[in-house]
Amino acid sequence: MKRIDKIYRQLLQNFHKTDVHHLLNVQGNSAKEIAQQLKIDRSNVSFELNNLVRSKKVIKIKTFPVRYIPVEVVEKAFNKKWDTEIMEVKELKQFSENPKKIHQNISMNPLELMIGAKGSLKKAISQAKAAVFYPPHGLHMLLLGPTGSGKSLFANRIYQFATYSDILKPGSPFITFNCADYYNNPQLLLSQLFGHKKGAYTGASEDKAGLVEQADGGILFMDEIHRLPPEGQEMLFYFIDSGSYNRLGETEHKRTSKVLFICATTENPNSALLKTFLRRIPMTIHIPSLEERSLKERVDLTTFLLGKEAERIKKNLSVHIDVYNALIHSAKFGNVGQLKSNVQLVCAHGFLHNLDRDEVVELTVRDLPDEIKQDWMSSSKNMKRSRTISEYVNITTIISPIVEDETTKIDDDLSFNLYHLIEKKVEVLNKEGLSKKEINQYILTDIHLHVRSFFNQRAFRNDNLLTFVEDDVIQMTKQLKEVAEDELHCTFDRKFIYFLSMHIDSFLKRGKQIDVLNAQETDEIRDTHVKEYEVALIFKDKIQEHFRVTVPEIEVIYLTMLIHSIKTLKENKRVGIVVAAHGNSMASSMVEVATELLGSTPIAAVDMPLSVSPAEIMERLAEKMKQVDEGEGVLMLVDMGSLAMLESKLEEKTGIKIKTISNVTTSMVLDAVRKVNYLNLHLHAIYDSVTKDFIELWDRQPAASPGKKRALVSICTTGSGTAKKLEDILTTIVNKASDAPIHILTVSSIKLANSIKEIEKEYEILATVGTKDPKINAPHVSLEVLIEGEGEKMIQQAITKGTIPMSNGLSGTNIIVRELCEDSLKKYLVFLNPHHIIDILLEWLQTIQDELGIIFNNTVMIKVIMHTAFAFERVIKQNPIAFSEEDEITDQLKEIFEVTERTLIPYEEKLGLNISDDEKLYIAAIFAEEVYGHMC
Template sequence: MKRIEKVYNHLFDVWRHSDEKEILEQQGSSATELAKGLGLTRSNVSLELNRLVRAGKVLKVKTFPVHYIPVEIVQERLAIQKFAYFETPNLSQLVRSQDKKATSTDDSKSDKSASSPQFQEKQQKNPLLQMIGYKGSLRKATSQAEAAIMYPPHGLHMMLLGQTGTGKTYFANKIYEYARYKKILKKDAPLISFNCADYYNNPQLLLSTLFGHAKGAYTGAAEDEEGLVEQADNGVLLLDEVHRLPPEGQEMLFYFIDNGTFNRLGENQKRRKANVLIICATTEDPNSSMLKTFLRRIPMTISIPALEERPLSERVELAKFLFQREAERIKKNLNVKIDVFIALLTEVNYGNVGQLKSQVQLTCAQAFLNNINSQDEVSVQLRDLPEGLRQVWLSNSASERRRTDISEYLDTNTIFYVDKTLQADEKDNIYELIENKVKALAAEGVPESDIQQYIMVDMHLHIKNFFKQNVSDDNLAKFVDSRIPQFVEHLKEIAEEQLHCQFDRRFVYYLSMHIDAFFKRGNKTDLLMKNEVKKIKNTHEQEYHVAQIFQKKIGETFDIMMPDMEVLYLTMLLTSIKSMSEGKKVGILVAAHGNATASSMVKVATDLLGDANVAALDMPLTVSPSEILDSLAKLTKKLDQGKGVLLLVDMGSLAMFSHKLEKITGVQLRTVPNVTTSLVLDAVRKVNYLDMDLGTIYVSLKRDIAQMVGRMAADTTGQKKAIVSICMTGSGTAKKLEQIINEIVSKTTQEEIKIFTISALKMAVEIPQIANDYEIIAAVGTKQPSIAIPYISLEDLIAGNGEQRLIALLDSNIKLPEAVIDKNIVVSNMCEDVLRTHLVYLNPFLVCQMLVNWINKLQNKLQKDFSNSRQIKCIVHTAFALERVLRKNEVKYTEEPSPEVKETLPLVEETLHTSIGSLKIKVSEDELYFITETVLN
């Protein structure tokens, strides 16, 4: 019998005698349960189950963990005969949807769907509890949002803090939905969003947009117009990037918050009223960028965690959600390998949901191309990852790849099924974005004079979002006509010459895709904005002239007539890209002795990476220190754009100028000595393409230098390495330490490390003798040596983080804060010694390994790291509890458990049960209470 048949037959046997109630309660069997019953591995069983789902023989129930049940059983017991596809969130929902289909008619379909249980359940569900992580990383944020909304009489204004792309806008929308769900706001209450950065350089337009303006308030204000505050009356106003709000705007807002009144720009007599809940969002520290008087009016501050701060289970769910959305967009099932998830979720070069979304989209786009002839399913494999991500994955060792174990959350293959009756959500076509916005604004009666301003903002944001992505034109020919990229290179040269600025490779990538989209779209452009051509031509004369040149070149090269409307789009595109190319950046000043040393390094960097805010100062040996200081000051002032200057120098003596230079120029400086061409290249790359701030670049460069020096030192030293184990006698404790250290060494490195056990009384003599023949990388034990070598105390090794410190000393590639290892050798050794002495019925080695595994699972569930002493206490106590169960001598828990104990006990029970399942020991609730208290206390 084939394995797939065995799996199906076993699953069928499990459920063949079940009734409807039992099926709806248990939702089927998990892969783990079936694997135990069959004696197979979970991954193999999961593989066959998913094949059975694709074959239409098994229904997949997307609970946590996922459950499976034969389709035949569902059809017979639940009276369901037809399936759109063989996957459902839960069986009860599937039954309800079938009931709805059976009772609805064409004439009353919309009315009945509005009153159906499924619709009512969706309407009645708390929107805040629909977010991934509402019980985990977003638990505090969710609780704060609920409290702010429910605070009488109209809720509290809120400040959302978080990195770019963490989901602040999404969270704000959920707060708004929650306010309607709780009937704090009416169903038709407005939600008005506004990005303060869009009008940062135009305070008058900003205030007009927020509060409206009176007729004649400024040139072009032909009519009275209400602002966003009025539009948000009895609703929510979301102020994104609120740190970009100028002081005048903050003052007007906090006056409005205090009094509930305001007046339009140019309107001094009439006071207007509005009841608005304000939600602010920012990526910056509000205390450093905003008025204290404004911040005092925003009492609730809610932090949204970065992606890297969220637990692995949530990151997996986020990635699954994003893949499901891509499946709906491309209208094909996605079959995603588990290694793709591991690479996406452990790559360290990005840290927010927005960037994860971009990586998932790029991966799916490549997979789609590689499976272009597939009818129904797209296989997503490691080869489909973006180049940079794939290279990082391939460069990691097998142990590093296994470090993040997500098999608990995912099968070897995860399939995302698509309902092909749904319409794909197309949001990435710039033409449709603009034309839909124009139509919407025109329908709302927005004057034509204002439409162009709105469209320019939208286009700028669209292009800015694209230019934040790390794109490459290596595979551009796969997406666009092969003739276009080379042609756009020529357009890029024209634009740079005419506009006197430099564009990088992303200009070619973006404009190629834009022109290709125009060719495929054809001459279908809506001319709603034809009256604006003259205005844009006058406002952006240079860019419009370049766009006309583009129009002519495109017509000559491709024999196609590009309409004037397209020239308008190209003008706005060029304006947006140019404005971003003028963004302020950190300055880089390279100073080195010699006639052309600094100049040659800077030339190499600019030739390879393009123009940058960088300058060179060559210092012949005949130049005096005062002349050098004057030259440094002049160049520093010239380079500073408000973000500081990085000083790269060839000798440490030059670094001594930095404090004096800061006083003279008033410019923030950071100095890195021992400059090389590679260092200049790295600094320019980080300024130009990663847009790092001065402090981040400085720390990053220093860390890179330290790692390089460490590697060079390791490569150049000819000495063998040694670790010294110290106790009072040189035997006993030191011998036990030697055993533990040897295990840590063998687990961490293949390098030969000699372990010496010595007496504390003789170490002053013996350690120098050892140092003659060996490089001593650490001393471990009861007494610290007097010579300067890293020391780990016995207490720190047993109770603290000494093992991680020792691992970091053995392997410089392991970063100390992330040095989490699969098996804690100190804990295992200490526990085995105790259990070997005291356990009678149980195998001490086997029980110890099971309980170490339990502690690791528990730490992951609780999102905490236990100290060694805490781990040892938990393992020993639990082992004795298991022994008491076998002796039928269990203790009774007579206290009233605290709320924390009650909350933690289910996690303790769940993780312990899965870890000791093979022992067939049923731990009583009383013993579990004691174990939980040991874990917490």
């Protein structure tokens, strides 16, 4: 007999003589009770019971612990057909008194089904019901709550409740509108809300119904209502008062619509909204933040979100209590949306680790995203939290897929299934013959070696460990522990057994470790941890002999890292990193990118606006050094060589060992963080490794170099915005023109005289670029000349002492064009990839110049690229512009038009988009003006 049949038979046997009174008192069996009766592991019993619930053979009663009862037992006791899978005990009791009424409420009432309906949402639900029922057509509502607290979901459930209660007809509209999308365009906002008449404005080619008209007889949900400008609020409260409106462009036609408004905001409504508008929204409903919800509700929310992911995966999830613990305490700022995002990340990681398993996806601490894992590991409250959470979940909880009732189902974009994409991608890459390593790099780009994920976990007893690891592996690990203690002359505690046995068990199940280290990194580990590597080789021999498997070299490397990590567990010291750069946010941005991609590490940013004095910079740096120091020293990454000169002063001031690298880039920060997080190298090893990787970008030992260092000086009115863009352009030009290190220094034009004098003491200034000429013995390029194109050649000549490097096509002149266009296109293009479209259009411009026998300056090229990129975008939006009938189409323009049209064909085919003739006329007119010297 199958295990599931044994469990079902035992349940039936336990309740074969039950009646209503007995059923309401006992309420079914828990998984633990059945497990003890059958001597089966409790987690396996729970897994099968949930399968029985999904097959509608068993009902789950939401007690603590959860209890189960066969459907046929309940139907016999109540003499009633049963079709629900999950219910509360009190609902079971009420059902015995009024089965028809309560059974309907259990399965149908959308608001009562919400998690927290009888807790933190009780008042909000009561208010919503009152607003829906208020005669004659309900009260307009304003939902208040932090970002991600669930305001959109609550609005949707209000709509479902109104339909359920027959206040709205079935199929009545529920329209969502985000006010932030149109807050800076009142005319477009007016058109969106109330519609427009054909010809009401340029581009209005046909009549269009607005949202107010579409929502007639239903609900219009207006999210981020605080972003609605005063004009928009006035439009709305006029409509609320009168019930009538006109489409944009209409004067004689008064239209009417009956709409219930639900508005939502994260702001204080009294400061963000007009008082005259607020008076029209009489019902204000507070949606609680995650922190305001009880622990039980947060557990239930997490379980529900995990169930939705299980539905996407189409497998059960086996969730460890520590994952619950970390998830529930990870979402900050009251954000249920963030909790959902974290749940999806955990499930994605777990899915990847369990691709070869058919039945269940296990979620353990290793599957947590790095930042959540770090928070969980560093918290001293974990033991207490785990004890509290254990009232609601088991050590391992089996979660089955949740399929919501059609009446309460929220459109959660199930059409986009991350797990299907992962499976398909693995399948495709396998067929292409890629190695497991290469597939891993494609799919797990944000998942790195998790050696440090073992840190600071609470020690598990061996009997708990047996639930995860075979006893054979534990016994072998005990032998390896003795070997390591003898060889390394130290004593390990029981954490060694836990960490190493989990690692070996994982290796044996996979059959092969996924290699995410390159040759240089493995060499660094061997050289840095010589003794640990020798012990790992002994481990290799014993594992191969005992388990009769082949242990590859990469596994020996991982064992080396693991041994070292466990050996230094009590110290837990890492090299700190301080990133210092001029400007208002450059350093912060680089640190933010690094921590977002690679997880938390001892790292800090020091932003240095040009107005900050050297003394203040020293204080800030010293403060940050102390903040990130864990006893292993600090690596300082700086943007200018002058900051490197502070190294000795900072060491003296803080007592911390410091190594400094100049010309910091985001790539360099990422490399340093990765090495600190995953290689566990000491300060000098990390410094040497990073300098080897980035030696071409900067001068490794600036203080020891003979003569002065070379520099370009960027001069701007401020230290932000334009200065940053100018620095990016100059960096690109330098990288193309010279292999030798050249520093880019940014100075304020306000303090220009003194700044230049200080720079000249240390640097040879090759050229200055920017808003003001410092009048020194070096060429100066104004912004105007730089943008036009000639300035780039002047800078190249200054760098190369008169010679200009060989250019490849437009590569010598398109740096500025690319930089300036890409910034604007990134901001305004919605559908097209800015980087890709610029490449295409630069290639096309080269063809045009060859055809016309002319070289365009940068200004013309920028104008053409911007116009043509938006022309392609308008094709997608089906909103082309028309060539003005007032402009004469001359023979000269026709000639240029023919060249424009012909040369564009290959690029239109490449993009699959055809620009209209009118758009091409406008583009041709730009070329014609350059060719013939006047507007055609």
